[in-house]
Amino acid sequence: MLKIDGQRLWASLMEMAKVGGTPAGGCRRLALTKEDAAGRALFSQWCVAAGMTVSVDRIGNLFARRAGLDDDAPAVASGSHLDTQPEGGRFDGVYGVLAALEVVRTLNDANIRTRKPIEIVVWTNEEGARFTPAMLGSATFTGAIPLETALQTRDAANVTVADALSATGYDGARAVPGIAFDAYFEAHIEQGPVLEESGIPIGVVTGGQAIRWLDVRVRGQAAHAGTTPMKYRRDALFASADMASALEHLAKDFAPRGLVTIGEWHIRNASRNTIAADLTFTVDLRHPDDAQIASMHALLCERFEAIAAKRGLSVEISPHWISPSTPFDPACITAVAEAVQALGYPNQRIVSGAGHDAINLAKYCPTAMIFIPCVDGLSHNEAEDALPEDVSRGADVLLHAMLSRAGQVKH
Amino acid sequence: MLKIDGQRLWASLMEMAKVGGTPAGGCRRLALTKEDAAGRALFSQWCVAAGMTVSVDRIGNLFARRAGLDDDAPAVASGSHLDTQPEGGRFDGVYGVLAALEVVRTLNDANIRTRKPIEIVVWTNEEGARFTPAMLGSATFTGAIPLETALQTRDAANVTVADALSATGYDGARAVPGIAFDAYFEAHIEQGPVLEESGIPIGVVTGGQAIRWLDVRVRGQAAHAGTTPMKYRRDALFASADMASALEHLAKDFAPRGLVTIGEWHIRNASRNTIAADLTFTVDLRHPDDAQIASMHALLCERFEAIAAKRGLSVEISPHWISPSTPFDPACITAVAEAVQALGYPNQRIVSGAGHDAINLAKYCPTAMIFIPCVDGLSHNEAEDALPEDVSRGADVLLHAMLSRAGQVKH
Numbered sequence: 001m002l003k004i005d006g007q008r009l010w011a012s013l014m015e016m017a018k019v020g021g022t023p024a025g026g027c028r029r030l031a032l033t034k035e036d037a038a039g040r041a042l043f044s045q046w047c048v049a050a051g052m053t054v055s056v057d058r059i060g061n062l063f064a065r066r067a068g069l070d071d072d073a074p075a076v077a078s079g080s081h082l083d084t085q086p087e088g089g090r091f092d093g094v095y096g097v098l099a100a101l102e103v104v105r106t107l108n109d110a111n112i113r114t115r116k117p118i119e120i121v122v123w124t125n126e127e128g129a130r131f132t133p134a135m136l137g138s139a140t141f142t143g144a145i146p147l148e149t150a151l152q153t154r155d156a157a158n159v160t161v162a163d164a165l166s167a168t169g170y171d172g173a174r175a176v177p178g179i180a181f182d183a184y185f186e187a188h189i190e191q192g193p194v195l196e197e198s199g200i201p202i203g204v205v206t207g208g209q210a211i212r213w214l215d216v217r218v219r220g221q222a223a224h225a226g227t228t229p230m231k232y233r234r235d236a237l238f239a240s241a242d243m244a245s246a247l248e249h250l251a252k253d254f255a256p257r258g259l260v261t262i263g264e265w266h267i268r269n270a271s272r273n274t275i276a277a278d279l280t281f282t283v284d285l286r287h288p289d290d291a292q293i294a295s296m297h298a299l300l301c302e303r304f305e306a307i308a309a310k311r312g313l314s315v316e317i318s319p320h321w322i323s324p325s326t327p328f329d330p331a332c333i334t335a336v337a338e339a340v341q342a343l344g345y346p347n348q349r350i351v352s353g354a355g356h357d358a359i360n361l362a363k364y365c366p367t368a369m370i371f372i373p374c375v376d377g378l379s380h381n382e383a384e385d386a387l388p389e390d391v392s393r394g395a396d397v398l399l400h401a402m403l404s405r406a407g408q409v410k411h
Numbered sequence: 412m413l414k415i416d417g418q419r420l421w422a423s424l425m426e427m428a429k430v431g432g433t434p435a436g437g438c439r440r441l442a443l444t445k446e447d448a449a450g451r452a453l454f455s456q457w458c459v460a461a462g463m464t465v466s467v468d469r470i471g472n473l474f475a476r477r478a479g480l481d482d483d484a485p486a487v488a489s490g491s492h493l494d495t496q497p498e499g500g501r502f503d504g505v506y507g508v509l510a511a512l513e514v515v516r517t518l519n520d521a522n523i524r525t526r527k528p529i530e531i532v533v534w535t536n537e538e539g540a541r542f543t544p545a546m547l548g549s550a551t552f553t554g555a556i557p558l559e560t561a562l563q564t565r566d567a568a569n570v571t572v573a574d575a576l577s578a579t580g581y582d583g584a585r586a587v588p589g590i591a592f593d594a595y596f597e598a599h600i601e602q603g604p605v606l607e608e609s610g611i612p613i614g615v616v617t618g619g620q621a622i623r624w625l626d627v628r629v630r631g632q633a634a635h636a637g638t639t640p641m642k643y644r645r646d647a648l649f650a651s652a653d654m655a656s657a658l659e660h661l662a663k664d665f666a667p668r669g670l671v672t673i674g675e676w677h678i679r680n681a682s683r684n685t686i687a688a689d690l691t692f693t694v695d696l697r698h699p700d701d702a703q704i705a706s707m708h709a710l711l712c713e714r715f716e717a718i719a720a721k722r723g724l725s726v727e728i729s730p731h732w733i734s735p736s737t738p739f740d741p742a743c744i745t746a747v748a749e750a751v752q753a754l755g756y757p758n759q760r761i762v763s764g765a766g767h768d769a770i771n772l773a774k775y776c777p778t779a780m781i782f783i784p785c786v787d788g789l790s791h792n793e794a795e796d797a798l799p800e801d802v803s804r805g806a807d808v809l810l811h812a813m814l815s816r817a818g819q820v821k822h
């Protein structure tokens with residue numbers, strides 16, 4: 001059975017890692033900076049060498065096309081992103097882009113033509129570390145964000161996406177929203193510990209989980225820490241600590257798939273000897289099932305309000321962002337599942353915990369993802385790592401999933 | 412029985428409140444600013460009009476002296492401070508200074524001379540809002556802080572105390588540490604709700620409680636909120652919430668005199684969808700009894716460490732400031748208690764929850780304090796308020812406590 005060239009893929013990953021490489025062994029290629037542009041240029045050069053045609057759309061998404069025998073048919077696409085976190089790793093995003101390139105190189109070596117064309121996509125600003133929101137390029141491609149809004153998005157230095165695109169030469173001509181693909185496959189490191197813990201090299205991703213971001217504000221009364229008896233206090237800190245404990249407890253009723261996180265916590269006018277009066281914290285809820293996450297949300301409100309009422313404080317719980325679960329396309333999932341089975345690699349179904357461009361694409365055209373383990377589940381970290389054999393196996397699966405969809409033409 | 416002139420005292424308080432008065436009805440006279448200097452000038456003018464002699468020491472403490480028959484005897488002193496919080500009130504500190512002035516005015520009106528001299532003191536930078544530490548003037552007077560250290564203390568704009576003293580003309584000549592007083596009495600609003608709740612106008616203050624300020628640092632592991640199963644997490648936020656709840660619970664075993672507050676709470680590199688890995692928070696412990704606060708501290712360490720160990724995180728608990736309890740002088744307390752009894756005002760013994768210049772003085776010479784209620788227990792607030800009858804009664808008590816100590820000379 002046809003397999004990709006693992007050494008070549010690994011060598012390309014390491015070559016790309018030098019672009020914006022950090023002393024600690026990670027990468028810093030923030031979206032549409034000169035490092036990102038250098039990474040794109042290297043990738044484009046490799047694509048041209050592999051006989052592909054390169055084009056860019058108006059939000060800077062970069063497409064490399066390998067013609068199909070039926071070249072007017074919608075393309076079978078794969079890709080991910082080359083931009084990184086400020087202290088990012090060598091695999092997040094890059095792996096999906098270079099695995100797709102390795103698929104094309106392998107088809108070239110084996111002299112295989114496909115019925116449908118193949119496109120590799122580098123999506124603009126996936127990380128959201130320079131411009132928010134994250135996944136800006138794929139959201140604009142799929143029409144979820146209007147082009148004008150995307151172009152006027154500003155970074156912390158007040159530079160617009162439009163300016164950054166023209167400064168790097170990635171203000172392309174291809175129209176957005178783009179033409180829907182026949183199918184979109186994205187290979188990615190898991191960015192979590194599940195596959196590694198199970199010793200399983202391939203995750204067949206069935207979709208993205210639902211996410212709810214909430215803002216919680218607890219208001220009590222400021223008072224002097226030394227002169228106010230405990231019984232007269234309306235302490236927003238202790239009330240919020242109670243809510244946090246209630247939230248962690250609530251997650252147990254939704255284990256193991258329900259996830260809860262409090263990532264930010266801020267006391268207004270905080271002072272060591274003043275009772276906290278105005279405290280805000282964020283809640284990140286996740287669950288693969290929309291009904292279950294709605295139930296988590298409702299229970300959270302009920303329990304937080306009960307805590308506030310009991311303590312004579314007020315609590316406001318506001319939704320900041322609500323994202324329903326995103327099931328992937330059954331046919332695309334099957335294509336991945338059959339490829340991995342044919343290759344004989346151990347595998348399991350998995351839900352994507354993080355956001356990916358594929359989550360945007362899934363609302364627009366048939367989509368699926370392939371996960372490989374990452375060492376210690378670590379990502380968004382300069383120490384991010386993956387094993388060469390897992391990197392190879394994931395690209396093998398991508399090769400056969402794409403081939404099955406694109407249609408191999410017999411010689 | 413001799414009483415002070417309540418209307419005159421109230422009028423002086425309202426006149427002083429105009430100096431640095433804020434639109435919301437509070438005061439802004441930060442230490443050694445031109446507003447503070449204007450307040451001191453007004454006070455000095457009143458003292459001179461009352462026949463007193465004004466002098467200033469090297470840290471800017473301002474003394475107004477009324478001669479005694481035995482003028483070489485150590486003075487019976489009273490005072491407080493005229494500086495305020497950035498959004499301070501009309502009574503905190505000011506009340507103690509002007510109540511002492513009213514005592515002298517009353518003695519003048521009644522043609523009473525005392526055996527020992529009387530001094531009124533305005534202590535420099537009590538609030539600590541411009542220069543830290545708070546109570547700088549009384550600490551320098553009593554030798555707790557060396558003069559050079561105090562003079563080189565800088566505000567947020569990098570101005571030294573020495574420069575601020577010379578800019579306002581309060582770089583006086585009187586030596587520090589100063590000559591110990593025969594006795595020091597300080598009248599102050601309670602800054603808490605205890606007297607008001609009990610409907611009692613006078614608190615006979617028996618001392619300052621012990622204070623321990625701790626810094627707690629909890630370290631777990633950063634990970635992605637969407638991809639990390641709950642069971643693999645080492646979440647510093649939920650661990651800290653547990654510690655906060657344990658602390659609040661611990662306070663119940665030391666009720667009602669044990670006080671616990673978490674005033675500051677900071678997550679390093681906080682992000683909505685990242686599990687907190689490095690969290691610091693402060694703890695403020697108070698108890699009138701040194702053995703009890705030591706036991707609170709020990710139990711806190713035990714419980715926090717148990718929580719960290721159970722969750723596989725680390726916790727460091729570092730003392731930031733340890734201040735033992737400060738008992739006031741039994742004879743001075745008795746002088747206050749006998750004065751209030753003779754006047755027939757309802758009263759109760761009370762421990763000072765906050766820091767005061769009197770806490771510094773108590774380590775240097777016989778000291779006691781008199782508390783009056785403040786409306787809603789509110790202080791450090793532009794809405795800070797006190798009832799005219801309580802203001803009068805507190806000054807009556809001060810008058811008789813000082814007279815008993817200074818010795819009224821019969822005509």
